Amino acid sequence: MKVVIPHMGQLDIACRGALRGLGIEVVSPPRSSNVSLKLGARHSPELACLPFKVNLGNFIDALNDGTKMIMTAGGCGPCRFGYYSILQERILQDMGYRFEMVRADEPDRLANLAKTLKDASGAISKFTAYKTVYFIYKRADFLDRIIKWGHFLRPRTSEGNKLSKLCDDAIAMVDKASSLKELRQVKKKVKLLFKDIRIDNAKKPVRLGLVGEFFMVVEPFANMDIERKLGSMGVEVTRGVWLSDWINDRFRFNPFKRNQIKLVNRIARPYLKYPAGGESANTIARTIMFAKKGYDGVIHIRPFSCMPELVAQKILTKVEKDYNIPILTLSVDEHSSEVGFDTRLEAFVDMLVRKRDKRLA
Ligand code: SF4
Structure with missing residues (x-):
C-alpha cells in the first residue's frame, strides 16, 4: 500500500522506515516549490494559512504522480488546522481526483493514531501499532x-x-x-x-532563538531555509519547537524529559492566561526562556493569516520590552519575496552583531 505524507520538516522521513514494517510504503510528494505552492494557493480559500496551501500543492503533485492514498491529521481546537484536511479532501475531490484520505482525527491520542495506522495497513494488532508509533x-x-x-x-x-x-x-x-x-x-x-x-x-556566533508556528519553523521550504541562511551568516540558531517533543509531550515515550506543553503554558501564563491555539503559548514562553538564557535575539516566523501567532505577536511587543530582547517577526505567505526576507534577516543579524560587540567591548 502506497501512502503519501505531506512535507513538514522530517515528518515523512520519521514515518517512512517505521511504516515499512507494516507493509505501508510512504511516498514523499515532490519537494515543495514555488510552482506547487502557486498551484495549492490557486485552489485554496484566499485566507487559508500558508501550511494549508503548501500541503494542498503537495497533495496535487502526489495525486498527479498516481498516489491513491493520503495520510494526514485533523483535530479540534481554536486553530483552523482541525478542519483543514476535510476541506482539502473536498477541494481535491471537486478537482476530479479519486483517492482515499486516512486521517488521525485526534492525533493527541495514541489509541487514535494506532487506529489510523490499522486503517491504512489492514489488520495489525494494537501492540504492533503502538510499537510503530514508538519507532x-x-x-x-x-x-x-x-x-x-x-x-x-x-x-x-x-x-x-x-x-x-x-x-x-x-x-x-x-x-x-x-x-x-x-x-x-x-x-x-x-x-x-x-x-x-x-x-x-x-568564531563566536551570536545566538538566536527561532519561534513561531510549528510548520513554519520546521519546514525549510515555508521558512525559506532560514536556519541554513542564519548558520551561514555566523548565527547559532535554536528552535523553539521540535517534532520529537511534540510526540513525547503527548505519549511520554521518554518519561524523563519534561513535558514541554505544561512548561510553556506555565511560563506564558502571566502574558497569556488561556493559550490561543497553535504555538501561541510556546512562542511567548520560548522567547522569555531565550531572553533569560542570554540569547542575542529572537526571530518569530508566522504565516500571514495565522490567528494564534497573531495573538502571540501582539504579546511579544510587551515581552520584548520587559525582557529587553530584540525580536524580529517575519510574516510569510505565497506573495512573500525571498529577497525582501533575506534583507530583513541580514539587517537584523547585523544589528545583533553590533550590539553584541558593543556589549563585549
Ligand atoms: S497554527 Fe496558524 S498556520 Fe498553523 S494551522 Fe493553525 S491557523 Fe494555520
Whole structure:
C-alpha cells in the first residue's frame, strides 16, 4: 500500500522506515516549490494559512504522480488546522481526483493514531501499532538531534558545504533504517561522521532563538531555509519547537524529559492566561526562556493569516520590552519575496552583531 505524507520538516522521513514494517510504503510528494505552492494557493480559500496551501500543492503533485492514498491529521481546537484536511479532501475531490484520505482525527491520542495506522495497513494488532508509533518517535528524536548538531556546527566551521552534505547523508541513513537495531547502528555511524567537522574556536556566533508556528519553523521550504541562511551568516540558531517533543509531550515515550506543553503554558501564563491555539503559548514562553538564557535575539516566523501567532505577536511587543530582547517577526505567505526576507534577516543579524560587540567591548 502506497501512502503519501505531506512535507513538514522530517515528518515523512520519521514515518517512512517505521511504516515499512507494516507493509505501508510512504511516498514523499515532490519537494515543495514555488510552482506547487502557486498551484495549492490557486485552489485554496484566499485566507487559508500558508501550511494549508503548501500541503494542498503537495497533495496535487502526489495525486498527479498516481498516489491513491493520503495520510494526514485533523483535530479540534481554536486553530483552523482541525478542519483543514476535510476541506482539502473536498477541494481535491471537486478537482476530479479519486483517492482515499486516512486521517488521525485526534492525533493527541495514541489509541487514535494506532487506529489510523490499522486503517491504512489492514489488520495489525494494537501492540504492533503502538510499537510503530514508538519507532516513529525514536526516528524523529534522532533526526532532531542531527538538525541540532547542524545548528551548533554551522556558524563555527568553515566547512559549510561538507556539513550540509553530512546532514543530508545522515538524514538519508536514518531514512533507510527499518528497525530499532538498524537505527542504533546508524546513530553510531552518524556520531562519528560529525566528529570529522573541524570547529574554528575563534568564531563566536551570536545566538538566536527561532519561534513561531510549528510548520513554519520546521519546514525549510515555508521558512525559506532560514536556519541554513542564519548558520551561514555566523548565527547559532535554536528552535523553539521540535517534532520529537511534540510526540513525547503527548505519549511520554521518554518519561524523563519534561513535558514541554505544561512548561510553556506555565511560563506564558502571566502574558497569556488561556493559550490561543497553535504555538501561541510556546512562542511567548520560548522567547522569555531565550531572553533569560542570554540569547542575542529572537526571530518569530508566522504565516500571514495565522490567528494564534497573531495573538502571540501582539504579546511579544510587551515581552520584548520587559525582557529587553530584540525580536524580529517575519510574516510569510505565497506573495512573500525571498529577497525582501533575506534583507530583513541580514539587517537584523547585523544589528545583533553590533550590539553584541558593543556589549563585549
Ligand atoms: S497554527 Fe496558524 S498556520 Fe498553523 S494551522 Fe493553525 S491557523 Fe494555520
